Amino acid sequence: MAYIDYYKVLEVSKDASDKDIKKAYRKLARKYHPDLNPNDKEAEKRFKALNEANAVLSNAENRKKYDAYGEHWENAEAYEQAQKQQARQQHSNQQYQGQQGGQQFTDDEFSDFFSSMFGRAQSQGRQVKFKGHDYTAELQIDIKEAYTTHKRTLTVNGKNIRITIPAGVENGQVIKIKGHGGAGVNGGPNGDLLITFSIANTTAFKRDGNHLYTTVDLDLYTALLGGELTVDTFNGKVKLSIKPETQNGAKVKLKGKGFPKYKKDGQFGDLFITYQVKTPTQLTDKEKALFTELSKLR
Structure with a gap:
């Protein structure tokens, strides 16, 4: 997958605060929202990229992994496990070398082990599975709609998803629709769709x-x-x-x-x-x- 600079997508610096990221996402999401740009493929593409970038950078844990591993952030845990395994193997080899005088592995061989970990796991029938991207979206509704339970159809990546919005949903509340995010890797589960509600109030209440x-x-x-x-x-x-x-x-x-x-x-x-x-x-x-x-x- 090609590397995407999520900070550039949201037009913020790498040291942007959570508030700055949220503000930038809302501003750009409104600008490129499909409802305001009908039949505009570029706007639709940009809107999807904004959702993807926000899903990563608005989550503290995801952002930390992204800053450390870039395009491989979703595999951060697997990389860290591989690094620990590499360290244990080095330690074990050093002990064995000191006790037996056997073969010594080179740094290049350890680097090869680290970079080819997923390929080896696959060949040994232990293919690593990863959950897909979580998608984020902002849904604007009127306070009168929030007063009653009702259904709404959303379009996510060309697919229509019919959801039930419970009465009493609050402004800024996030609802998770399980399995409607990005496709999993190596047979892993799909990501989730995270919907943030923006509720307009034009009443006297x-x-x-x-x-x-x-x-x-x-x-x-x-x-x-x-x-x-x-x-x-x-x-x-x-x-x-x-x-x-x-x-x-x-x-x-x-x-x-x-x-x-x-x-x-x-x-x-x-x-x-x-x-x-x-x-x-x-x-x-x-x-x-x-x-x-x-x-x-x-």
Whole structure:
């Protein structure tokens, strides 16, 4: 497989921070996303390369192996095992040489052993198997979609994959689809598909985990005298009883009216409502007179 400089693919330096890598990937993934570049083969090719590069460099362990072994990073463990075996063989040979005066192996022979390890393993029926690349992708959905369990079809390397997105998935959450990454080597298992969710929220509700927060306007008269108020929740309307003399900034909790809990059917967080008392404007002369009279009573 040809060597690919993943740092160049993501347009970052080799000492880039995890934050820089994540930022670069998101910027370029949006630029070359197939949905924004229909029928553009070059953009599709670049998008796949970005996913591959991000899968390696966004994972601390993978990045460490890549920095040490380059294109052979996926075989890092096998190389390290071979190095240990080589060291043990050298040590054993030195002991044997000191005790028996037998044949001594040269450095070239040990280097040949290291470089041809996989070929020998194959000829001896012990072919080493390696897991394929993990693919990464970012899936953008609306918060209303995240509220209910639904299905979505993704296209990965020309193959359609139908997945179920559970209600309650969070922004930035990663879901692993096993076996839908790169092909394994020497009969090894396929890699996995790692999907990072980016959830857009254009509603009046702020989400924090399973809880929702919103602000509701309350007119001055209802705040002072009490009454009823119909408010929106995420999935419908409810009627609230307002206590007399409700203060600006007062909060109420509606239990179970928040966001669904991930993979916990029928369980929801809470909805927290903050009242914002609105002062009346454009008062009539009669209203001004009444407020003036009221102020004298206080």
